[in-house]
Amino acid sequence: MKNSRRTFIKLAGIAAAGLALAPRKGLAAEGHEPVKVNATAIHAKHWAMVIDTTKLNTAEAINKLAAACHHDHNVPHIEGKQEVKWLWHDTYPHTFPEQENPHMAEEVHERVFPLLCNHCQNPPCVRVCPTKATFQRPDGIVAMDYHRCIGCRYCMAGCPYGSRSFNWGDPRLGLDLGNLNPEFPTRMRGVVEKCNFCVERLAVGKLPVCVEASEGAMHFGDLMDPDSEVRKVLREKFTIRRKPSAGTEPSVYYII
Amino acid sequence: MLELALKGSKRYYGWIAFLLVLIAIGFAAYVNQLMVGLKTTGMGRDVSWGFYISQLTYLVGLAASGVMIVLPNYFHSYKTNKHMVIFGEFMAIAACVMCLLFVIVDIGQPQRMMNMIFHPTPNSILFWDMIVINGYLFLNLLCGWTCLQADRQHLPHPKWVKPFIYTSIIWAFSIHTVTAFLYQGLPGRHYWLTAILAARFLASAFCAGPAILILVLLVTEKVTTFKMPKNALSTLVKIVMYAMCINMFFFLLEVFTAFYSNIPGHMHPLLYLFAHASTGLVTLMWTFIVFAAISITLLVTPRFRNNLKLLPWTLVLLIIATWLDKGLGLLIGGFNPTPFDTITPYWPTGKELLVSMMIYSIGALIVTVLFKIATEVKEEVGHSQRLACGCSSEDGCTCTGEEAAAEA
Ligand code: SF4
Numbered sequence: 001m002k003n004s005r006r007t008f009i010k011l012a013g014i015a016a017a018g019l020a021l022a023p024r025k026g027l028a029a030e031g032h033e034p035v036k037v038n039a040t041a042i043h044a045k046h047w048a049m050v051i052d053t054t055k056l057n058t059a060e061a062i063n064k065l066a067a068a069c070h071h072d073h074n075v076p077h078i079e080g081k082q083e084v085k086w087l088w089h090d091t092y093p094h095t096f097p098e099q100e101n102p103h104m105a106e107e108v109h110e111r112v113f114p115l116l117c118n119h120c121q122n123p124p125c126v127r128v129c130p131t132k133a134t135f136q137r138p139d140g141i142v143a144m145d146y147h148r149c150i151g152c153r154y155c156m157a158g159c160p161y162g163s164r165s166f167n168w169g170d171p172r173l174g175l176d177l178g179n180l181n182p183e184f185p186t187r188m189r190g191v192v193e194k195c196n197f198c199v200e201r202l203a204v205g206k207l208p209v210c211v212e213a214s215e216g217a218m219h220f221g222d223l224m225d226p227d228s229e230v231r232k233v234l235r236e237k238f239t240i241r242r243k244p245s246a247g248t249e250p251s252v253y254y255i256i
Numbered sequence: 257m258l259e260l261a262l263k264g265s266k267r268y269y270g271w272i273a274f275l276l277v278l279i280a281i282g283f284a285a286y287v288n289q290l291m292v293g294l295k296t297t298g299m300g301r302d303v304s305w306g307f308y309i310s311q312l313t314y315l316v317g318l319a320a321s322g323v324m325i326v327l328p329n330y331f332h333s334y335k336t337n338k339h340m341v342i343f344g345e346f347m348a349i350a351a352c353v354m355c356l357l358f359v360i361v362d363i364g365q366p367q368r369m370m371n372m373i374f375h376p377t378p379n380s381i382l383f384w385d386m387i388v389i390n391g392y393l394f395l396n397l398l399c400g401w402t403c404l405q406a407d408r409q410h411l412p413h414p415k416w417v418k419p420f421i422y423t424s425i426i427w428a429f430s431i432h433t434v435t436a437f438l439y440q441g442l443p444g445r446h447y448w449l450t451a452i453l454a455a456r457f458l459a460s461a462f463c464a465g466p467a468i469l470i471l472v473l474l475v476t477e478k479v480t481t482f483k484m485p486k487n488a489l490s491t492l493v494k495i496v497m498y499a500m501c502i503n504m505f506f507f508l509l510e511v512f513t514a515f516y517s518n519i520p521g522h523m524h525p526l527l528y529l530f531a532h533a534s535t536g537l538v539t540l541m542w543t544f545i546v547f548a549a550i551s552i553t554l555l556v557t558p559r560f561r562n563n564l565k566l567l568p569w570t571l572v573l574l575i576i577a578t579w580l581d582k583g584l585g586l587l588i589g590g591f592n593p594t595p596f597d598t599i600t601p602y603w604p605t606g607k608e609l610l611v612s613m614m615i616y617s618i619g620a621l622i623v624t625v626l627f628k629i630a631t632e633v634k635e636e637v638g639h640s641q642r643l644a645c646g647c648s649s650e651d652g653c654t655c656t657g658e659e660a661a662a663e664a
């Protein structure tokens with residue numbers, strides 16, 4: 001199942017080949033060795049995620065995914081209002097503040113929902129960033145260059161979903177240094193960070209950590225490909241997105 | 257002319273030394289912030305801008321307000337203002353420097369600041385804000401310095417500086433509009449998402465800014481021989497009055513829109529600020545309303561407005577009111593309720609206040625030095641000097657010699 005999914009994602013993405021490495025174009029242009037696209041990289045015209053909240057709706061289950069994501073990306077553990085988080089959970093009223101009604105199905109209202117960056121199609125965080133440290137890749141992923149970010153936190157004011165965290169202090173103080181993921185860099189203080197849709201894994205042909213760990217409750221694929229898995233579930237199930245009124249067109253869909 | 261800043265009385269040097277001590281104390285706090293990061297502040301994930309950015313917002317208004325003296329002079333040939341123009345311009349210089357400093361202390365990676373210039377991003381309002389504030393600083397330095405130098409040599413102001421002065425007048429409106437755009441137009445921040453925000457910014461700038469300028473000039477009158485022409489002062493006070501009325505009118509428009517429409521997103525920040533926040537904040541927000549009401553009452557009543565004993569107090573009330581509104585409430589109300597419809601209270605920490613104190617002291621130092629130069633030049637050339645009767649030499653004073661002698 002996983003293999004066939006990868007194959008069609010690959011096929012769908014041929015047109016977009018190389019785009020995954022677009023941010024590195026500058027390097028190549030400066031005359032360093034040519035950058036090669038990983039042969040196993042998977043591509044899409046627009047990556048999207050569908051979360052099945054009928055299957056994934058408990059704090060424990062979501063915490064497990066968050067732990068996997070945070071370990072994989074060396075996200076520091078910090079308590080309090082200056083915390084850093086890429087994936088977390090919250091209640092229905094907090095997740096969909098404008099989409100409540102007083103007589104909602106209790107079962108839905110009591111679920112907890114996984115939250116992460118929505119990788120919006122019209123991302124205000126990209127619009128406001130003064131240095132292009134936050135940028136949108138051609139495959140729709142809203143990515144960050146931690147080395148360029150000046151820490152002005154305009155993107156945090158701009159994001160209507162509270163998806164971004166800032167390293168108020170040294171993030172390495174909040175990391176278990178004996179248990180780092182050597183494959184992914186740690187950050188320094190004074191920069192913003194957020195979920196990156198696991199671009200580093202897509203580049204080597206793997207799906208996002210949370211999707212892999214979700215045991216089928218999260219779907220990931222190309223929104224522009226009518227035959228993709230995400231389009232299939234979107235066709236079959238009723239889904240909603242967070243804060244549609246903000247006009248950002250989130251790429252994360254929730255099956256209710 | 258800089259040499260004029262070097263010779264001064266004991267009191268002058270004492271004041272400068274005092275400011276330098278404050279700057280040193282604040283700087284120590286800033287070094288600490290550089291070492292451990294912005295975690296020394298009270299900001300957090302949900303309220304990601306705090307005291308620093310709100311001071312920037314407020315001070316941009318002070319910078320823009322100089323135009324309220326410059327504009328009547330150049331656009332309406334209101335020449336009574338002539339000898340006060342330089343103070344508006346010099347005040348703007350100090351305010352611009354403070355604004356830029358507040359941006360610098362607010363960012364997490366100040367050594368990368370130049371990324372804003374290396375990677376210019378026209379879609380970001382912060383990029384434009386940097387351009388307009390720096391531009392305004394430059395324009396005021398150029399116009400103020402050139403005109404003062406010409407005055408000192410008893411020469412007419414050079415012709416080439418005129419276009420820059422006209423540009424600076426228009427520019428003043430732009431700096432406050434662009435700073436309002438920094439907030440306005442962010443989806444999901446309902447308190448800021450209002451088309452009238454830029455207009456509110458301008459209105460509050462044009463009352464608070466001249467009010468601060470008048471207070472500083474009143475102090476300047478105490479310590480130098482400079483004396484504001486009576487008419488110029490009363491014109492400026494009238495401008496403050498109109499701007500404050502418009503400012504509060506705009507605020508009422510926001511309240512009406514929020515509560516008549518009954519749209520939760522628009523009501524929540526107001527309800528939070530004026531009813532549900534911590535008692536401290538709620539009290540401050542109501543203080544804003546009360547002080548605004550008192551200052552408007554005092555300003556629109558000619559008897560009180562023309563009472564020079566009362567005027568400084570009226571202006572202080574007005575400045576506190578506008579600061580609470582724009583320097584505090586606007587920022588906190590924009591972030592609360594958070595995107596999750598929850599509340600994360602914000603309050604600046606001591607270190608944040610110390611760093612802010614450093615910047616305000618730097619601003620005061622710049623104002624002191626520049627005003628010292630300007631008043632010395634005015635004394636040299638005999639502009640706006642205090643006469644024995646207490647009038648300004650620009651007043652066309654009718655006090656008789658006897659009265660003057662009696663006063664003296
Ligand atoms: S959720 Fe927020 S941070 Fe993520 S892309 Fe959208 S606006 Fe940007």
Ligand code: SF4
Nearest residue numbers: 129149150152153155
């Ligand atoms: S904090 Fe960094 S990513 Fe966010 S807007 Fe500023 S420079 Fe861009």
Ligand code: SF4
Nearest residue numbers: 069195197198208210
């Ligand atoms: S997509 Fe990747 S980075 Fe984003 S929440 Fe899932 S695991 Fe974390």
